[in-house]
Amino acid sequence: MSELTFEQMLEDSLKTIHNGEVVDGTVIDVKPDEIILNIGYKADGIISRSEYTNEPNADLTTMVSVGDAMTVKVLKVNDGDGQVLLTYKRLAAEKGNERLKEAFENKEVLKATVAQILGGGLSVVVDEARVFIPASLVSDTYEKELGKYQGQEIEFVISEFNPRRNRVIGDRRQLLVAEKAALQKELFENLKVGDTIEGTVKNVTDFGAFIDLGGVDGLLHISEMSWGRVENPKKVFKVGEKVKVLVKDINETKVALSLKFPETNPWVNAAEKYAVGSEVTGKVARMTDFGAFIELAAGVDALLHVSQISKSHVEKPSDVLTVGQEITAKVVDLNEADKKISLSMKAIEIEEADEAEAAEE
Numbered sequence: 001m002s003e004l005t006f007e008q009m010l011e012d013s014l015k016t017i018h019n020g021e022v023v024d025g026t027v028i029d030v031k032p033d034e035i036i037l038n039i040g041y042k043a044d045g046i047i048s049r050s051e052y053t054n055e056p057n058a059d060l061t062t063m064v065s066v067g068d069a070m071t072v073k074v075l076k077v078n079d080g081d082g083q084v085l086l087t088y089k090r091l092a093a094e095k096g097n098e099r100l101k102e103a104f105e106n107k108e109v110l111k112a113t114v115a116q117i118l119g120g121g122l123s124v125v126v127d128e129a130r131v132f133i134p135a136s137l138v139s140d141t142y143e144k145e146l147g148k149y150q151g152q153e154i155e156f157v158i159s160e161f162n163p164r165r166n167r168v169i170g171d172r173r174q175l176l177v178a179e180k181a182a183l184q185k186e187l188f189e190n191l192k193v194g195d196t197i198e199g200t201v202k203n204v205t206d207f208g209a210f211i212d213l214g215g216v217d218g219l220l221h222i223s224e225m226s227w228g229r230v231e232n233p234k235k236v237f238k239v240g241e242k243v244k245v246l247v248k249d250i251n252e253t254k255v256a257l258s259l260k261f262p263e264t265n266p267w268v269n270a271a272e273k274y275a276v277g278s279e280v281t282g283k284v285a286r287m288t289d290f291g292a293f294i295e296l297a298a299g300v301d302a303l304l305h306v307s308q309i310s311k312s313h314v315e316k317p318s319d320v321l322t323v324g325q326e327i328t329a330k331v332v333d334l335n336e337a338d339k340k341i342s343l344s345m346k347a348i349e350i351e352e353a354d355e356a357e358a359a360e361e
Contacts, residue, residue, distance in 0.1 A: 017041055017074055017084070022091060027068040032059045035088075037070060043084050047072065051087040054115075054125075089128060096129025097163050104158035109175065112156075114149045122149055124156070124170065131158065133170040140176040183215025184253070191216075191255070195247045199257075201237050209237045211245055211257055218255035220245060225259050227266050227299025229285070266299045267339055274302075274331050274341055279348065284325045292317040294327065294343060302341035304329060311349050 017023060017039070025037035025045055035047040049060055064070075073091040077084055103110055103126075112131070116123040121134040133156060135143060160169035191197070191213075199211035199218065208221040220243075222230050230236055237243070249256040274280060274296065282294040282302065291305040304327070306314055314320055321327070329343035330351075 017077055019074055019077055021074045022071060023074060024071050027064055027066050027070065030061050030064050030066060032061055035060055035064050037086065041084060043082050045084040045086040047086045047088050051089050053089060092128035096127030099127050100129055100158055100168055101161055104161040107157060109155050109157055111153060113153045114151060117146050117150055122146060131168050131170040133172055137171045137173045140173050140180065180215045187214060187216050191247060191250065193247050193250055196244055197247060198242060198244050201239050201241045201243060204234050204237050204239060209233055211243060216255060218257040220257040224248065227260055266297045270336055274334055276331050276334055278331050279328055280331060281326060281328050284321050284323050284327065286323065287317045287321065289316050292321050302343045304343045304345065308344035308346045311346050
């Protein structure tokens, strides 16, 4: 019987490995672009930078230390130079896919940081396994700018799991839809006409503003923004602004809002403020051929008929008045029910003339 050499005995004592096998090893050296492991085989194992991380310029010396234990997968037993090529990243991704498969089957809500913004959506990484979230499934509303999600931690579910076709799809939209539905249900169960509620301005248009009440959008129409006139809502409200509003009407899922609070109604004390015979001061708000409308207070306009502007004949109001001009007139009629007030400058002129004439006598 021939005796075995020391080298033969050493080789026999070492394990055999195969491509695709998972092995444990210990880091014996680290370079910026590769990791060297002792895996209990006759040759050391090598992990290149690209097989350890997805970061193309990563310095591995800052990520791994000599003596670290690692579980890796064999890519090639002999690369031609007698070295064993290993991968850490792919094994981690395989384990990650198992995690994703489990989450898909259980409809589990996952949380991960957005790693990359792609042309058609977001890419997130769960335990080294990538999940693609299409732009259409990122939000429950159209998202024009996806860049704001970079580095942001988001929640999602796996809506499609097919790793063989490299299709692992995440869905954030259905979570937002479900959350909004729950908020809507809770809000409508407690919301009543006449309630005062705080909301956030979500969008401003020429005809009004949409206020987010917490899962429900209410419409604050331009006609309900003030007791007075509002010409341009965009000059009054800004997106993101907090505002307290009055619930005017609820029709199924539609909510009409108002800023015309009853306690601020300028007509509440109209009988006292604008009693017939009293003199009032106001500004010319607008004019027509038959008269001028005088703003006495926000939400209170009175009519100064062309025939009541002066003792002298006036063809049309714009001949003697200008918009914004302050005038003093006498209240000659008050109709609280219809919110109508009639004024007369001529009456004051006549009184003043009569007083002057009486003083001369």
